[in-house]
Amino acid sequence: MNPSSAPAEHAGSTALLTDMYELTMLRAALAGGAAHRRCAFEVFARRLPDGRRYGIVGGTGRLLDALAHFRFGDAELEPLRGVLDTRTLEWLEGFRFSGDIDGYQEGELYFPGSPILSVRGTFAECVVLETLVLSILNHDSAIASAAARMAHAAGPRTLIEMGSRRTHEQAAVAAARAAYVGGFDATSNLEAVRRHGIPGAGTSAHAFTLLHTTGDGPDESAAFRAQVAALGTGTTLLVDTYDITEGVRRAVAVAGTGLGAVRIDSGDLGEMARQVRTQLDGLGATGTKIVVSGDLDEYGIAALRAEPVDAYGVGTSLVTGAGAPTAGMVYKLVEVDGVPVAKRSTDKPSRGGAKRAVRAVRPTGTIVEEVVYRAGAGFSDPDGLDAAGALAGPGLHAEQLLRPLVRGGAPAPGRGGIDGARTLVAERLTGLPWEGLRLTHGLPAVTTRFLP
Template sequence: MNTADLGLPVDVPSTALFTDQYELTMLRAALAAGTAERRSVFEVFTRRLPNGRRYGVVGGTGRVLDAVENFRFDTAVLTFLREREIVDEETLDWLAGYRFRGDIWGYPEGEVYFPGSPIMRVEGTFAECVLLETVILSILNHDSAIAAAASRMSAAAGDRPLIEMGARRTHELAAVAASRAAYVGGFATTSDLAAGFRYGIPTVGTSAHAFTLLHDSEQDAFQAQVNTLGRGTTLLVDTYDVAEAVRTAVEVAGTELGAVRIDSGDLLLVAHRVRQQLDELGARDTKIVVTSDLDEYAIASLAAAPVDAYGVGTQLVTGSGHPTSSMVYKLVARAESADPKAPLVPVAKKSTGGKTSVGGRKWAARRLDSYGVAEAEVLGTGPVPAALADRQLLVELVKGGEVVAREPLDAARERHTRARAGLPMSATQLSRGEPVLPTEYLHESSGS
């Protein structure tokens, strides 16, 4: 597989070093102890949503599948581990033949989740599963945070399209992942060409203030842009005086001007004035795009303004104040021995301080009320109740080490739209609140 598909530099041969050293030291010790081959079940979940958030959004599943498939210890990686004396020769020999041959189940990308939801379940030997902890968490934590912020912004925007334009506000590789996650969460386009190239996301872009400043006059700048890009282009009108720029824009492009962009000032006030001016000039079909440090709250405040599209950067790629989803990767069951037929035993962290976990290999289902609206996230370790059998959330992603659930990015985007629409109406309120669905646990004896 081409590592460019992962947003990696072309000279990175694999994802195997996207991990923490303790994954390898645990592997080394488990190999020595004879416990490395015990069948194990790890689950990814979050104990709580970011403060005030009402739902989470699964983002990055497709990237996880690519990363797992490309998790290989090639000669360069093994040489690095040997030279640093991170593991011994026995462990290096084991790593040289590493391939994940287990199974992965998970919430499909774009689905919503709640505290405790088993967002991803990784099953195999302890050795093969433990190595994937960091790379899986790094992808899911980042992409889910961006997807959740994007979802809130798209809910606030309603039918008005959102443009992702945060590449210059984050790491260059994170920018590509952020654009992908934003598209899942409801954004329509991106300014980032790498994201367009790798994931097929529609791209947009016209000019910055530098282009206007380059020319001897604003009229010259507008004329150059229209001559090159056509009358349907978007002209940036706040370099100098907005009213004068709008007049000049229509004078140059005519009433067929595609759009104007406003990037500063009191956007609510300026948008109303620009709309009035455009209409008076006969450019009634010219759209208004606003940018300038927008977040979901600013977008909501512009709901009554004559705005046609929003461009969002910094607040989106930083998760609108919550740049991680606080997901963890915990062992919840393991076999009593290395015998492949040995039964699984539930295990769980029981320490104090709020970092406990619930043991056992879990299923998850979403119960609906009589109106067909979600009312609870139900988790269990025993048989799935008949009433929830067709409401299960986890799908098979990897079987016997082979990816079985690749899908177009648009499928995840459409799934999120449906999932969010199936939640109670209060889910999209921007005021702080508790998760919109409670998480209920059914123990094995309660299933029927």
């Protein structure tokens, strides 16, 4: 199917997906005269989730779509009449973001302090975007980051996202998208199939087997016959509703040795996979694949590396970010009329001034460090050439990380889709220093150097 034919994600306005204080600040800034000062806001994460070695930027594409629908029509203005004055309501009525946005590409690695997104324009037009920007980037980056860890753990084996039931019904669609970006191969979520063109997957649950129960008792074979008749022998039969050995025997008896796959959803998955593989091979079903599911996370996936598993179905741990359900990114005002600004706080480092970042890469492709530096006037230096001289070591290539996303309120050319983002994740993981791919807790895989 062609995802471009699908209904837009944000058929309505996204403008009220916003914290009230963005608009009360707008009101006060309009009244006080500061609303039109030129500002730069930056999105960054002060730290990675506990022990994580890298983060993956997710949601950039969704954000750009949502931004195009950030409009205050009558339906959005009406509930604000009690909160805002006429001047503010009129300003909102005509609102179009007209500034510039640069950002790390979707699928890019990030580390503590990476300036993931740079939003520049008047205070008024930048401040109102804060909540929407953070909601999308924090959610999608959390899922994409978890997915990348799982994808690395799974190696070449297939990963199926099936966590829709464990998260908010719309978050589920975004989670399927972010999982695909992170390296998953398919999703159970039909709306994600429609909206984003992600390959779909899924055949049956225990309910289907249990349905084939009569007064005479359960009839697993009848369930398998019905499924194979409807979906073909290439289907995946769920074999652990009753006795798993009997289930496998019946599955092959019904579907023949050309059965596509069996799924195991309970028990010690490694032990079960070995037994089932031996049984399938003994029955001649040597091409029948084994899909495992049930409370898998990246550690569970990795623990099954030596077992005869062909595909993993992952639900809860993926959609809840594998222990880190939000990426903890913040959106901070860093520059006003060219003057760097920062909150004075002891426990939260905050660096003023609009910034750019390059990554220093060896000729072998291995990342050495990230270098963050103050952007020049007009946010120049698109190729990171100014900073290249500051790299620690000869022979290093400096790759500019902030790419133009929006110019004068309009989408910048060259925007990649989710397949491009997915490819980027896979590429970037090969560039990490090898410690960075360990699942164990540790420090960020790449250090970030902040030039004064």
